Amino acid sequence: MFIKPKELVKNSEYQSQKDRVLETLTPDMIEKPLLNLVNGFNSLPQCFTLQCCYGHFLYKGQNNPNSIEPLPINSAITSVEYRIAYIALCIENSDLGRMLLNNLKAIPSIDSSNIQFGCANWFWKRQVNSYALQVEPERYKDKDRVTLDFGEALKIEKVKNKFFKQLELLLAKTPITPG
Numbered sequence: 001m002f003i004k005p006k007e008l009v010k011n012s013e014y015q016s017q018k019d020r021v022l023e024t025l026t027p028d029m030i031e032k033p034l035l036n037l038v039n040g041f042n043s044l045p046q047c048f049t050l051q052c053c054y055g056h057f058l059y060k061g062q063n064n065p066n067s068i069e070p071l072p073i074n075s076a077i078t079s080v081e082y083r084i085a086y087i088a089l090c091i092e093n094s095d096l097g098r099m100l101l102n103n104l105k106a107i108p109s110i111d112s113s114n115i116q117f118g119c120a121n122w123f124w125k126r127q128v129n130s131y132a133l134q135v136e137p138e139r140y141k142d143k144d145r146v147t148l149d150f151g152e153a154l155k156i157e158k159v160k161n162k163f164f165k166q167l168e169l170l171l172a173k174t175p176i177t178p179g
Contacts, residue, residue, distance in 0.1 A: 001142055002070055002120055002121070003122070004118050005105065005131055008093040008101065009038075009093060009128050009129060011093060011128050012036065012038060013170065014090070014093070014129070017127065021149070022042060025049075031053065031066070031068065033054050033068055033164070034052050037087070037167055037168060040042045040171045041087075043176070044096075044097075044100070044171075044174060045096065045177075046096035047097065048108055049088065049089055050088040050130055051086075051087075051088045052087040052088065054068055054085055055081040055082070055084055055086075058081040059071075059079065059080045059081070059150075061076045061077075065120070071150075080147070080150055080153035081147050082136075082148050084134050084144065086133060088120070088131070088132040089130065089131055090128075090130050090131075090153060091131060092120055096176075096177075101131065101175060102174075103170055104131065104170070107167065107170070110162050114136065114138065114156060115133065116132075116141050118132065120132050135159055135160045135163050136156075137156070
């Protein structure tokens with residue numbers, strides 16, 4: 001279940017958890033459009049990525065679940081299966097971590113009816129201080145995939161593109177040392 005963001009808690013295992021995750025992460029595990037973003041977040045001392053997805057659109061004639069192609073302008077497409085775009089991060093309970101957390105909380109202002117910031121209960125049980133940002137119509141915020149009409153899918157695609165651009169800008173402005 002996707003819930004409001006929890007407060008950061010003490011986690012004395014943060015650095016060893018980050019080290020373990022990064023030891024097993026390889027570039028082929030990350031979708032190409034997200035590679036620089038994931039590497040950027042993982043280079044920060046105050047966070048590491050847990051999972052991410054670029055978001056995918058499937059429709060008649062496009063059945064590749066990993067396609068990163070934009071939606072075509074095609075009046076014959078009436079419905080689209082959307083597989084959500086998201087990034088899940090573990091954030092360190094530190095001054096830099098709290099600053100990053102506050103900046104991430106602002107991302108939904110791009111389009112608050114289609115972007116959520118919060119915690120997923122199952123992530124938190126596995127990894128404390130885990131947070132997720134996702135692009136999903138609010139009414140489906142607990143779903144991994146949904147069927148949308150073509151017009152709404154086009155809107156979600158635009159929101160998704162702005163979302164990832166905003167994350168790139170946030171990352172570029174995020175300090176790696178206090179002060």
